[in-house]
Amino acid sequence: MISSPPKLRDELEVIRGMDDMPLIFDPVTGNYHRITRASEVVLSYLDGTRTRDDLVACFSGARRASGARRADDDTLSRRIDTFLASLEKSGLLEGSDLPDKPGSGGRVRTSMLMPRIILTRSLPRVLEPVASVLRTVPASLLVLIASLGAIAGYTFGFHTLFTAMPALKDLSGPAFLIATGVMLLYVLVHESAHALVAQMLGTPIRGLGVALLFYFMPVAYVDRTDAYRVKGRGGRVVLAMAGIVSDGWFCALSGAVALNSGGLLKDTAAFLLSMQLFMLVINLNPLMPSDGYTALEAATGLTNARGRAFALLRHTARRQELPTHLANLSTGARRGYTTYGLFAVVYVCFLAYAMLHAVPVTADLALSVVGR
Template identity: 55%
Template sequence: MISAPKLREDLELLTGMDDRPLVYDPVTGAYHRVTRAAQLVLTQLDGTRSREELIALLSDGGGRRDEVEDFLTRLEESGLLVGAERQDKDASGKRIRTSMFMPRIVLTRSLPVLLEPLARVLRRWNARALVAVAGLGALAGFSLGAFTVFTSPPSFERIGGAAFVVAALLQLVAVLVHESAHALVAQVLKVPVRGLGVALLFYFLPLAYVDRTDAYRLRGRGGRIVLALAGLMSDGWLTGVSAVVALTADGFVQHTAAFLLVFQLIGMVINLNPLLPSDGYSAIETATGLVDPRGRAFTLLGALIVPKPLPNYLANLALKARLAYLAYGLVCAAYVGVLALSMISTLPMLVQAVMAAAGR
């Protein structure tokens, strides 16, 4: 243990999301959330007092000695104190990062440079008007896309054909546009993304992503909500374009647009999934200020179904917060129900498509 704890001078103490105190570590690129009480403790870590002197001062002779001791230990383990072990290389600079379920590969870090000219122009416009136009256009696009698919579904006999393949390739381009939309909003808000890359869910399923960790610096919720939904809004506009093409074209172009619509609507459902760390989940978490809404909601609902003691952080929840978590749990249940009914209703078409593909 460090005898005279001193906070590293290269750390940045700032106030970020929802006015929460944050400590930014430029070595690892990580943000550490701290309480306001802990923020005051950090100001005392100048290396002039021994560990025992600090504990005595901050615990004020009361029963908080163990809390202060634990806080100092966690600071040391996180590498935030002078003399503590830390990474010699900026972790955010690595091209490949591994995790238990989702290794990530950074493809480019040049998006901020590429997007800044457009971001500079957009900053001159009224932000509320831009968001309103983008949001309403996305809703109209998704609505028109759903109407087109359900009234004029694609010919499933053509699965695996040229139109299907071209639509799949165009969907990959749409995914790139989706992630670039997140990056553009971040650039407009002056919290540039760190990179664009590919993540392999369970080391198998490729997913595009942009690293928008620095969104922690955005204090207001409005900007973070728009940042979370930017990809969906761009998807809505592209879906609207595909729907217009599918309704007005014919032949190969019409078949391609119809398949592309199916891909885009499936993408919408995935991005609104409240059970995964999706764009929709991020937006709800940001808008409500709830902490781990998925986990807490399921714990509360489970306790209602099978009565059991709740952990302290849930047992002492205010009634308003408890109802909010329960409402989120019901939204998740409704999402699963609607998704299940949709899959059941489309099952005959899927069987038809498989049989058609097998008979080719």
């Protein structure tokens, strides 16, 4: 229990993010902390002049004045204790330890199963000239043109790959290696698209880097932590989908090259098409914090949609009583979570089917690369 008068650190900034949700920004660690609107009211009392007991007495009196029962005071007391403890644990109170010490934000950061290496922090400066030009065009027009181009690109790419290209097992092995190298460049462009939208929205990315998924699989990424500052849902959806949209345009380019070339170049373009379309499937993954999942949360304003959806399906299938946070859902919300959960199940089945059928093709490609 916190006995001394709790006080927020002076340098903290309380801002409003998406859907007018209050956030605490810590400029020392660069972290954002989401709080409830009720908690935001408590923050204004944490000026170092009131003890924990003073806070409880103050809010208990206010509740009773509004007609609340005295029996609810214990619940209020526990909530205040929990809130103060979370602030202290996060290093937001004067005298509490910072979770991430200043100076720990170097180029290499580690997290569970995914160490990250920052390659550059200069991308915002490089992208600003382009962003300044694009800001002169109406945002709705830019989104419309980019989206229609991406949809056309993916449609053209799927049609080309499955109707005009030979089977992947009949393509040359060296083309696979070349396509893999080119695909790495496409991934950088994908991440740069996120960075460009962030720059246009006035929330520049913190860095461009490479993450090692499971410590061995390289994945490019941009640190767009400051996207929390984007209030509108539309801006956050566009920011999340920017990479997928840019991939659609390059998918069309790969399809055009594949249709108008031959030999090694044609085989390379065919491999690129298959990789780009596979990347689309991965980026729509409903089970991981993919671009599609991030866009879904931004569009709906929901958090932990995946966890709630599976909890709802699990309890429904087992005919168990729903926990309070699920039992109180509206009919529309429950249908939405159920639809999302069923989509996730179908996605997993499709991915398992595709991977099972890809094993023989992958083996043949590996053998052709080594000349066997």
